[in-house]
Structure formats: C-alpha cells, structure tokens
Amino acid sequence: xxxxxxxxxxxxxxxxxxxxxxxxxxxxxxxxxxxxxxxxxxxxxxxxxxxxxxxxxxxxxxxxxxxxxxxxxxxxxxxxxxxxxxxxxxxxxxxxxxxxxxxxxxxxxxxxxxxxxxxxxxxxxxxxxxxxxxxxxxxxxxxxxxxxxxxxxxxxxxxxxxxxxxxxxxxxxxxxxxxxxxxxxxxxxxxxxxxxxxxxxxxxxxxxxxxxxxxxxx
Numbered sequence: 001x002x003x004x005x006x007x008x009x010x011x012x013x014x015x016x017x018x019x020x021x022x023x024x025x026x027x028x029x030x031x032x033x034x035x036x037x038x039x040x041x042x043x044x045x046x047x048x049x050x051x052x053x054x055x056x057x058x059x060x061x062x063x064x065x066x067x068x069x070x071x072x073x074x075x076x077x078x079x080x081x082x083x084x085x086x087x088x089x090x091x092x093x094x095x096x097x098x099x100x101x102x103x104x105x106x107x108x109x110x111x112x113x114x115x116x117x118x119x120x121x122x123x124x125x126x127x128x129x130x131x132x133x134x135x136x137x138x139x140x141x142x143x144x145x146x147x148x149x150x151x152x153x154x155x156x157x158x159x160x161x162x163x164x165x166x167x168x169x170x171x172x173x174x175x176x177x178x179x180x181x182x183x184x185x186x187x188x189x190x191x192x193x194x195x196x197x198x199x200x201x202x203x204x205x206x207x208x209x210x211x212x213x214x215x216x217x218x
Contacts, residue, residue, distance in 0.1 A: 004188045005048070011192060012041040015199040027146040027208040032075040033198055036068060040195075059107035062100055062114070066093060069118055076125045079147055079209045080132050088121055112165040119158040119165070126151035129209075136209055146206040153197030160190045 019026065019034035026034065043064045050057040070089040077085045096114045100106045104113055129151045133142060142148055164183045171179040 002188075004185075004192075005044075008188065008192060008195075009041070009044065011195050011199065012037060012044070015195060015202065016041060018199060018202045022202050025205055026202065027206050029075040029078045029146045029208060030201060030206060032071055032078070033147075033150060034202070036071050036075075037195065037198055039064065039067065039071075056107065058110055062096075062106055062111045065096060065111065065114060065118065069093075069096075069121075072122065073125070076129055076147065079145075080129060082128075085125070092118065092121065110165065110168055112168055115165045116162060119162055122154040123158040126154045132209060138207070140207050144204075144207050146201070146208050149197040149201045153194045157190045157194040160186060164190075 015037050016034070019030075019037065023031070023034075043060060047057040047060050050060060069092050073085055073089050077083075092114075095117060096111070099111055099114050104111045129147055130142075133145050133148065164187050168180070168183055168187075171183060
C-alpha cells in the first residue's frame with residue numbers, strides 16, 4: 001500500500017471519531033458530511049481489498065459517486081434552501097449513468113468525465129454558498145458558518161484536480177508511469193487538504209445559514 005494511504009486513512013479516522021464525539025453540536029449539513037466521511041472510509045477500505053484480487057478497483061468509486069454526489073448537494077441545499085439545487089442530482093445521475101454505459105465504461109477506466117462534471121458543480125456550490133453567506137445578515141465571521149471551510153476546500157480541490165482527472169486516463173499507460181505518479185501525488189495531496197477542512201469544520205460551533213438567525217448551532 002502506498003505510504004500516503006497511511007496518513008490518508010488516519011485523517012479519515014480522526015475525522016470520523018471527531019464527528020462522533022461532537023455529534024450533538026454538528027449542524028445538519030455537517031452531519032451529512034460526517035456521513036460522507038464514513039462512506040469514503042469504507043469505500044477506500046473496500047477499494048484496497050479489491051486490489052488484492054483484481055487489477056483495478058475503479059468500479060467501486062464510480063458506483064459510490066451515485067451516493068456521494070447527492071449527499072453533498074443535499075448538504076448545500078439544507079443551507080441555501082434553493083430547490084433548484086436538487087435538479088443537479090437528477091441531472092448528474094443521468095449523465096453519470098450514460099457515461100458509464102457508453103463513454104467510460106464501468107470498471108475499465110476512471111470515470112473522469114463524471115468526476116470533472118462533479119468538480120465543476122461542487123465549485124459552483126461552494127461559490128454559491130459563500131455568496132449566500134456574504135448576503136446573509138449576521139454578526140458571525142465568515143468561517144463561523146457550517147460549510148465555509150468545506151466550500152474553500154472544494155474550490156481548492158477542484159482547482160488542483162480538474163487537470164489531474166482530465167489527463168489521468170491518458171497517462172495510465174506504462175510509458176507515462178512517471179507522469180501518472182505525479183498526478184496521483186497531486187490528487188492525494190488535494191484529498192488530504194479537502195478532508196482536513198471536514199475535520200476542522202467539526203470543531204467549534206458552526207452556524208447554519210438556513211436558520212435565519214446569527215446564533216451558533218447549539
């Protein structure tokens with residue numbers, strides 16, 4: 001197992017434990033991201049197990065995207081309360097299913113088209129959330145709101161990962177092994193930073209935007 005996985009699994013485990021210990025003070029949207037963290041941990045463990053018997057484990061991540069994407073959108077919907085966001089779930093499911101069926105077939109290659117689409121949508125959600133906060137009358141600091149740090153995390157993750165997933169299927173051949181390792185390192189670092197924002201968000205008392213008040217969640 002690559003060395004970075006040890007720190008990655010440790011980060012996920014610490015995030016899960018922190019969320020459990022602070023469950024009562026987590027806002028509803030942060031509880032969803034805690035659930036996403038648990039699901040990610042289980043999928044990563046299953047992915048490593050699959051590699052013991054198969055050459056590729058990309059299928060399990062492609063399937064998990066049907067679950068992880070709506071969870072993220074639902075968390076932002078809870079905060080922003082814009083029903084149009086829910087249409088993104090149906091649209092992504094359709095595009096993702098068509099991609100796996102006809103373009104980047106399940107279990108054969110990374111579903112990079114779907115990943116790029118999801119990254120663009122997450123960037124939009126992060127920016128929409130931050131804009132919503134800036135227009136929201138409150139005495140709280142920007143980072144006091146539930147998904148502020150996570151939104152910054154997704155913006156950073158998307159900016160570093162769009163190129164990675166746009167080229168990763170092209171460099172998976174033996175002659176590009178060095179480039180593939182570099183892309184995987186960039187992706188791993190971006191993953192670490194993203195889930196670190198989850199962990200930090202579980203500390204302190206965060207304010208849900210949709211409550212319509214400026215008090216922190218208690």
